Amino acid sequence: MRQVINLNQGWKFKKQNVGLVERYPKDWQDVTLPHTWNAVDGMDGKGDYDRGSYWYVREFETPKQPLGKGRAYVEILAAGQQASVYINGEKVACHEGGYSIFRADVTEHLNNNHKNLLVINCSNEYKESVYPQSADFTFYGGLYRGVNLICVPDAHFDLDYYGGSGLMVTPKPCGCGGADFHIKAYAAGADENFTVLYSIEDMQGKEVAYGCRPADDSAIVLHVPEAELWDINHPYLYTVTAILQRRNESYDQVSVRAGVRSFSCDPEQGFIINGRETPLRGVSRHQDLLYQGNALTKEDHYRDAKLIKELGANTIRLAHYQHAQEFYDACDEMGFVVWAEIPFISVFNQDPQAHQNCISQLKELIIQNYNHPSICFWGISNEILIGGISEQLVENHRELNRLAKRLDPTRLTAIAHVTMTPMESPMHHITDVISYNHYFGWYGGKMEDNGQWLDKFHELHPSLCLGVSEYGCEGIITYHGPEPACKDYSEEYQALYHEHMAKVLEERPWIWSSHVWNMFDFGCAARKEGGVAGRNNKGLVTMDRKTKKDSYYIYQAYWSKKPMVHLCGKRYAQRAGDTTKIRVYSNQPKVSLYLNGKLAEEKEGNKVFVFTVALEDGRNHLLAVAGEAKDVMSLEKVKKEPEIYVLPEVNQRREGVANWFTTVGHLDLEAPMEFPKGRWNVRCTMEELATSPKALAVVSKAVKLATNFELKPGAGMWDMIKKMTPEGMMDLAGETLPEGFLESINAKLTQIDKE
Numbered sequence: 001m002r003q004v005i006n007l008n009q010g011w012k013f014k015k016q017n018v019g020l021v022e023r024y025p026k027d028w029q030d031v032t033l034p035h036t037w038n039a040v041d042g043m044d045g046k047g048d049y050d051r052g053s054y055w056y057v058r059e060f061e062t063p064k065q066p067l068g069k070g071r072a073y074v075e076i077l078a079a080g081q082q083a084s085v086y087i088n089g090e091k092v093a094c095h096e097g098g099y100s101i102f103r104a105d106v107t108e109h110l111n112n113n114h115k116n117l118l119v120i121n122c123s124n125e126y127k128e129s130v131y132p133q134s135a136d137f138t139f140y141g142g143l144y145r146g147v148n149l150i151c152v153p154d155a156h157f158d159l160d161y162y163g164g165s166g167l168m169v170t171p172k173p174c175g176c177g178g179a180d181f182h183i184k185a186y187a188a189g190a191d192e193n194f195t196v197l198y199s200i201e202d203m204q205g206k207e208v209a210y211g212c213r214p215a216d217d218s219a220i221v222l223h224v225p226e227a228e229l230w231d232i233n234h235p236y237l238y239t240v241t242a243i244l245q246r247r248n249e250s251y252d253q254v255s256v257r258a259g260v261r262s263f264s265c266d267p268e269q270g271f272i273i274n275g276r277e278t279p280l281r282g283v284s285r286h287q288d289l290l291y292q293g294n295a296l297t298k299e300d301h302y303r304d305a306k307l308i309k310e311l312g313a314n315t316i317r318l319a320h321y322q323h324a325q326e327f328y329d330a331c332d333e334m335g336f337v338v339w340a341e342i343p344f345i346s347v348f349n350q351d352p353q354a355h356q357n358c359i360s361q362l363k364e365l366i367i368q369n370y371n372h373p374s375i376c377f378w379g380i381s382n383e384i385l386i387g388g389i390s391e392q393l394v395e396n397h398r399e400l401n402r403l404a405k406r407l408d409p410t411r412l413t414a415i416a417h418v419t420m421t422p423m424e425s426p427m428h429h430i431t432d433v434i435s436y437n438h439y440f441g442w443y444g445g446k447m448e449d450n451g452q453w454l455d456k457f458h459e460l461h462p463s464l465c466l467g468v469s470e471y472g473c474e475g476i477i478t479y480h481g482p483e484p485a486c487k488d489y490s491e492e493y494q495a496l497y498h499e500h501m502a503k504v505l506e507e508r509p510w511i512w513s514s515h516v517w518n519m520f521d522f523g524c525a526a527r528k529e530g531g532v533a534g535r536n537n538k539g540l541v542t543m544d545r546k547t548k549k550d551s552y553y554i555y556q557a558y559w560s561k562k563p564m565v566h567l568c569g570k571r572y573a574q575r576a577g578d579t580t581k582i583r584v585y586s587n588q589p590k591v592s593l594y595l596n597g598k599l600a601e602e603k604e605g606n607k608v609f610v611f612t613v614a615l616e617d618g619r620n621h622l623l624a625v626a627g628e629a630k631d632v633m634s635l636e637k638v639k640k641e642p643e644i645y646v647l648p649e650v651n652q653r654r655e656g657v658a659n660w661f662t663t664v665g666h667l668d669l670e671a672p673m674e675f676p677k678g679r680w681n682v683r684c685t686m687e688e689l690a691t692s693p694k695a696l697a698v699v700s701k702a703v704k705l706a707t708n709f710e711l712k713p714g715a716g717m718w719d720m721i722k723k724m725t726p727e728g729m730m731d732l733a734g735e736t737l738p739e740g741f742l743e744s745i746n747a748k749l750t751q752i753d754k755e
């Protein structure tokens with residue numbers, strides 16, 4: 001029978017590209033998997049994290065095989081981002097792509113009498129043909145999910161096909177209340193004397209179906225009468241086991257879990273599961289933690305999933321790559337509908353090898369995760385039109401879509417568009433459903449633009465299923481104030497923005513899915529915003545998972561069935577002024593607010609309850625009561641609010657925007673924009689403008705003022721931005737900028753000669 005030996009302990013690691021070692025290097029650093037070398041620098045804000053090619057070494061003994069020679073595989077659960085595997089000096093595998101399982105057949109290279117030397121080289125160096133190439137998150141390096149040794153008899157369930165389990169189960173509900181389980185096991189090294197025995201057990205461990213097929217023609221359909229459906233509030237899982245058998249002897253065994261459900265999407269009815277219209281409302285998640293990087297344990301994964309469940313979400317977009325099996329397992333068990341995707345993101349590379357890399361990452365994603373009932377959508381790309389469209393880009397998407405449908409006709413394909421993707425685009429007619437990432441109310445435009453945009457698109461494309469795959473804004477729990485505004489990074493503005501968005505989405509059940517960007521703050525070494533470098537702070541929860549921001553609770557009020565009440569502004573603890581506003585979120589119809597033991601006011605409302613109270617000098621105790629739910633906080637009345645509540649650069653930026661025109665000089669901003677030959681203009685790409693120091697200086701200043709992004713060629717998120725034009729960027733910033741801003745940039749640029 002199969003033996004799976006965990007090899008996570010006892011590794012030696014060298015953060016130097018020393019090349020292949022021949023002996024066990026006793027003096028190297030001891031590490032235990034999961035491990036990444038970017039646990040700290042991937043988010044510490046120093047700007048450049050270590051992207052190198054480093055070495056892991058471990059010894060292991062050859063396990064005894066009772067049935068002849070058998071085969072042995074080293075299974076790497078993920079290696080960031082490229083890896084080569086060597087056993088006893090021989091290269092046995094290479095892998096490109098940092099998020100999927102891969103295996104190396106090491107059988108022919110094992111020593112029988114002494115130890116084996118397993119060496120793995122991991123690299124997170126930039127490689128042009130491997131996705132992701134440039135994106136808004138840290139590309140951690142290392143063996144961050146663990147390594148196993150799998151020993152099987154010569155006849156076994158296949159371990160060589162794209163890291164899959166060798167068992168594919170497709171349960172289909174039948175009209176009669178039962179379900180047909182279409183099952184196929186892939187046997188390797190088995191002749192005509194082998195059979196496959198199949199069994200299905202329910203959640204109590206009771207066998208509910210049984211079948212048997214010849215190993216070389218193993219497909220079977222097993223019927224389970226009165227099958228329980230897998231659903232969001234009832235995530236019922238069956239266990240399907242395949243045993244490879246020959247003359248009263250079992251050779252290999254694989255078990256997977258499966259769920260019976262039907263689902264579809266409709267442009268008007270939105271997402272439908274088991275015949276019930278169920279708008280998918282939830283969050284996106286990245287796989288990292290503060291000073292731990294992406295080296296997460298099973299407990300870390302389950303804690304994240306639990307936090308999302310407590311929020312009341314029913315869907316998770318697992319961005320922007322394949323996540324750990326433990327997380328998909330947690331989603332199967334807790335009843336989330338999952339959008340799983342590959343890291344085909346931000347920058348399109350025309351190189352056919354890069355396309356091949358997408359193909360192999362998509363194959364791995366689908367084959368390795370086929371059985372998870374939580375997954376309903378395969379995402380084929382994210383914001384890929386940042387750098388514009390081309391025929392090749394469209395054709396590559398068509399091919400990826402065909403591939404996904406061929407490998408898995410049972411699920412829907414999806415795509416996440418960047419805001420600037422036009423409403424009319426060939427990209428809208430490739431995948432089964434589409435979705436947009438919109439940041440109106442943060443990078444540009446007003447939050448009110450969201451609803452209008454969605455309605456307009458829906459009207460224009462009544463036959464397309466539209467989702468909102470990303471929306472969000474930064475919230476840093478140090479910053480507060482009585483008048484929150486876009487780009488002030490305050491916890492209050494983030495909460496206001498999400499109050500608005502939660503309502504916009506609630507009012508549009510036809511939107512098949514929506515995903516907050518993001519459930520948790522995450523590491524992005526290239527970022528520097530809001531006084532916090534190295535991270536994206538759009539999470540509803542901080543990166544250390546210690547603090548749920550106020551914005552978390554607005555969604556709980558909308559989505560959770562459990563009675564709740566939340567007093568906002570707990571960290572806005574010192575307040576000046578005669579009166580102050582107290583916002584309360586609750587899913588109950590009535591909230592009573594008590595100030596220092598006395599009832600201040602009682603209000604009826606829907607989710608958001610706003611009270612105005614006059615604090616007493618010094619300490620004040622507030623209590624909110626809504627049905628059985630209660631929440632408390634303490635506020636202090638002060639003469640002046642602490643300076644740390646306001647980020648200095650916010651004021652500087654506001655002043656900068658206001659003073660911009662005085663530095664532009666006397667220009668006729670009413671005149672139509674001109675684009676004289678031989679001069680720069682706002683339709684040139686950032687990359688082109690960067691060839692002229694003068695033009696770059698104008699544009700950098702404008703971009704900083706408009707979007708707060710630092711424009712530094714070659715650094716930060718340059719690769720993502722370089723194909724954009726100032727016109728495109730300012731379009732995104734929209735109405736948050738004074739009129740004539742774009743015209744003034746153009747006027748300045750057209751004064752500079754191209755040379």
Ligand code: ADA
Binds near residue numbers: 135136320382
């Ligand atoms: C993009 C991108 C995300 C995310 C976001 C942001 O939309 O898809 O990866 O980081 O931007 O926060 O700006």
